[in-house]
Each structure stands twice: as structure tokens, then as C-alpha cells.
Amino acid sequence: MKDQLYNYLLMLGDNSMILGHRLSELCGHGPALETDIALTNISLDLFGQVRGFFRYAAEVKGGEATEDSIAFLRYDREHYNCILVEQANVDFAHVIARQFFFDVFQELQLKQLVESKDEEIAAIAVKSLKETKYHLRFSSEWMKRLGDGTEESHERLQAAVDTLYPFTGEFFHETPLEKEMKENGIGVDLELIKTAFDETVSQIFVEATIKMPESKQRMVKGKYGIHSEQLGFILSDFQYMQRAYPNMEW
């Protein structure tokens, strides 16, 4: 059970960590100062959530584990984030669409985790939920601005949605680990989340005048540690200092 809980915490933390990393790449390069500040804020919140999950994971694992050994010293195959969050910052439309899909999912997931039988997870979820509601408001507003803005912004957002929506199915694929966590009252019911996710997404698509993509869901297995080619590059950046200068205090 200890191993399963540990792996489940990695799964929860990895989504926030990899998305937080992608957003942190944009700091100083945003389309306007206000959006730069807002995206950095979201990145900061996500790393705050990562620290919550990984500190707890370190406790569960015991021994020498710390939030940093968990964050910086795992191999690529030991990361369990969904493929969506590792997708690149192609343009602002991709940044917003990726954020929006994640926020809708994450808000629903956290709402259930608030009720988790694991009190630590529930406490992290309470704090994270407040932040995620704000993120969702931000990303939904931008979905509408871009979708129902100019012709160019509409086309760009539609293209981003067409590319990224097919990765969202992975959120709802229940791994054996998630099934077990659900049955133990620790994890979430992904089927319930899926229904609410579809509703919110369709509603925002209508307001943003965005068409539901016809393309099929992609075959991806991020939750099993099999990632896109992009994760290796993210990790070589992210882990650089800890790998180049091992066993030091910073």
C-alpha cells in the first residue's frame, strides 16, 4: 500500500511539475506584462502543489527521500504525468488551450480529492483547489478572448485545440493504480470527472466559437511512464544542476 500511495502522489505531483516547468519557460517572454505575471503566478502555484505532494511522498517513502530528490532525481520512465502537460509552448494559443484542458480536469479532480480518506492529500487539495479555480477562470477567459477575438486568434486557437484535445482522453484512462486508489477512498472517480469535463469544455467551446475537434484520441501512456520525445529535453533542463553537481546543498 505504501508503494502505491507513493506512486499515486508522484502521479498527482508530476502533472503540476511538468506544466509548471513549461510555464516557467515563458517567464519574461509573455505577450504582455500582465499575462507574463499571470502565467508566472500559475507556475508558482503549480510548484507549490508539487512541493505539497512531494514532501508527503518523501515522508511516505522514508529514508533519505526529500521533495528535491523526488523532483530532480527520477529517470524519465519514472514520471507519471499525462502527455498533454509536456506539450511545447508553440504559441500563446497552445499555452492557453493546454492550460484550459488541464485546469478543467484538475479542478474536478481536486474537488474529489478534498474528500479523500487520506487527510494529507485532502489538505493539499483544499489549498490547491482555491488556486486552480483562479487558473481556470484565467484560462477560460482567454479561451473566449482568443476564440472570439480576431480571425487570426480564432484560427490559432482552433489549431491549438485540434492538436491538444486528442491528448485529453488520457486524463480519464484509469490505470490499475488509480482504480485501487479509488476503491480505497483515497483517489478519484475518473468517470464522474469525465462527464463534468465534457460539459464544461463544450460550454466554453460554444462561448469561444471553437469547434469540437473530430480527430480521434491519441494512444498515449504517460501515466505508465511512457512519454513523448519532449520529456527527455524537459528533464535535461530541469535536472541539470542536480545531475551535474550531485549531493550538494543549494
Add this chain to the structure above:
Amino acid sequence: MSKEINLEEKFQARIDAGERIEPKDWMPAKYRKTHIRQISQHAHSEIVGMLPEGNWITRAPTLRRKVGLLAKVQDEAGHGLYLYSAAETLGISRDEMEIQLITGKAKYSSIFNYPTLSWADIGAIGWLVDGAAIINQVMLTRTSFGPYARAMVRICKEESFHQRQGYEIMLGLAQGTPEQKAMAQDALNRFWWPSLMMFGPKDEDSPNTEQSVKWKIKRKTNDELRQQFIDITIPQAEYLGLTVPDPELKWNEERGHYDFGEIDWDEFWQVVKGNGPCNKERIAARTKAREDGAWVRAAALAHAEKKEARKVEKKTAV
């Protein structure tokens, strides 16, 4: 003409009496122009300053350091925002200021044209660059132009936090492994002289100082501020056990100050003129952000207009 003189005299009398000048008050055209120049350059420095530090966000060594650095760079964006707003009260738009930045018409602090090559540079920038900036900015909290002075009060609080954070990074490295100590020393070697250059040319080569002192934009000269910075910083370097890269540096009992070697003024002017190690990259990054963001800003505007039009339509229908 005589009326103009009269106004100028009254204006100077207000400044001499320590009154704050507010945006709607009458002010000499040159006062306005000088403030637009100085405040916008200060704002640009905050924004361009995000780039060398931003360079290490994705590679920060621990979660705590990453969050600290993200928050710091975000604070700088916030400082840029208040300063642009303060300059806007004088009748220039943010857009015009941004164009001045990317076309090279407006300057920004030259220190940001140096590269950040190691994690220790993030410590050195916080310690030295923010340390030097604070010395300038504390003086500016008492400057005569109200919006600028008020922006400075807020900025100074955050900057002193950044400086402590930078020093703490250096302290950790200085007390760390030989590799970490070498990294810290190397950062000090590269950032020491450019930090001293942040106070600008020597007094005898600084033509704006006299007028600036009269308007209380400056209360101390470049050389006085530079000396103040050195006197504060040397004991901090000693505490770290690092060597300041200036063989002529020594305490002068008589003056009650440190004596120091000659700054390489040729390097200073080269960097000011655009030939520093990263001037081109910094401007290219700001230009790219502006160009990549153009369609986003246009979309936000178009959406707001559509929303407004729909509101009006609804009202008329009722």
C-alpha cells in the same frame, strides 16, 4: 516670457520646500522630459533584467530556489508595470516606451547585457546588482515627482528582500563544496566591475547631475553612491570568504572609506553603446515577445469591443 519665469521660480520653490510634484501640476517641459526618460529607462531595466535571471529558472537546483527565483522575476515584471504607469502619467504610452526600447532609443541598465553563466550568477545578481540598485532607489524614494517616489517605496521593500535572497544563495555556495565555492568566486569576478559601473560615469563626466540634484532626482552624486556601495559590500564579501577582484582595494583610515582601482571606462561605454556581450540578445528577446504578442493583444481588444457592442445591443433591444 516673464510669466514662464515666474512659474519656474514657483516650481523650484515648491521643490526646495520639499513638496511633491504631482502629474497634473504645472512643470517645466524639461522636468517632464527628464522624468519620462528616467522613469521609462528604469522600467526598461526591470523588464530587460528579467531575462538574465529568467535564463536560470528552468535549471534552478531545488524546488525552493526555483520558486524563489520565479517570484523574484515576477516581482520585476510588477516593478516594470508600476514604473510604466508612473511614466504614463506624464503623457507617454507604454506602447511608445516599448518601441523606444526595442529601437534602441531608450537605454536600460547596462548590467543586464552581461550573461548569466552559472547558478551562482543568480546569487551574485541578487547580492550585487540588487544591492547597487537599492542604493540608488532608496535615494529616489525622496525624489520630487510623486508617482516615481511612491513607486520607489514599494519597489525598495521588495528589492531588499531580493538582495537578502541573493546573498543567502552566495552564502550557501561559499560554505559549500570546492566546486560551489569556485562557482561563487567566478560569479563575483565577473559581476563585480559591472556592478560598480551601475552608478554611471564619474562625476566629472556626468553632465546631468547638477540639474538632477536641483530637482531632487539625485541627492548624491554617482561617485558618492558608488563609494557607499563599496563600503557596504566589502565586509559582506569578506564574510563570504570571497576575494573581490581588485588588487588596489584597501581600507583608507584617513578617508574612512575603501580605496579602489580604476573602472574600465572603455568597457562601460562599449556596453552602453550596444556592444556588450548580450545587448543584441536582450533586445531580440524583447522584440520577439512584442511581435509574438501582437495578435494576442489585438484579440483581447477585439473581444472586448465585441462584448461591449453586445451589451449595447441588448440595452437598445430592451
